Amino acid sequence: MSGVRFKERIRRKVLKDRGLIRTGQGHLEQAPDKAVDPNKTLxxxxxxxxxxxxxxxxxxxxxxxxxxxxxxxxxxxxxxxRLRLGLRL
Known part of the structure; x- marks a missing residue:
């Protein structure tokens, strides 16, 4: 059973190295270039x-x-x- 985790780790590493993300079963897209600010909510x-x-x-x-x-x-x-983003006036 540990082989499943290994395969998934390898799969994710390959996709990350190639700059791709999974968008569905069998579908890949380019990963977004800009990083998301962790302080910003949806x-x-x-x-x-x-x-x-x-x-x-x-x-x-x-x-x-x-x-x-x-x-x-x-x-x-x-x-x-404002407080969360350090903009308190």
């Missing part, structure tokens, strides 16, 4: 994609209320995200 990345700007720039604009209204989130969320 919601932060979605807001970045929707507005086309970095979340740090969006959170730095104006007061808590203005930011919350612009992004469509609660003021407490803006405050927590």
């Amino acid at each position: 919601a932060m990345r979605l807001i970045e994609a929707r507005h086309g700007r970095l979340i740090e720039d969006l959170l730095s604009e104006g007061s808590l209320k203005e930011c919350a209204d612009l992004l469509g989130i609660k003021e407490s969320t803006v405050s927590k995200w």
Whole structure:
């Protein structure tokens, strides 16, 4: 049974060396070039994609209320995200 783990480790290493990821059974795609910031949540990345700007720039604009209204989130969320990203004003 230990052969299964070995095969999977080798498979993952080969894909990583070639810059590929599995996207389904028998389907491979190029791995994304940019690394994902571990401090950013999925919601932060979605807001970045929707507005086309970095979340740090969006959170730095104006007061808590203005930011919350612009992004469509609660003021407490803006405050927590600023703290999480080191942007506390």
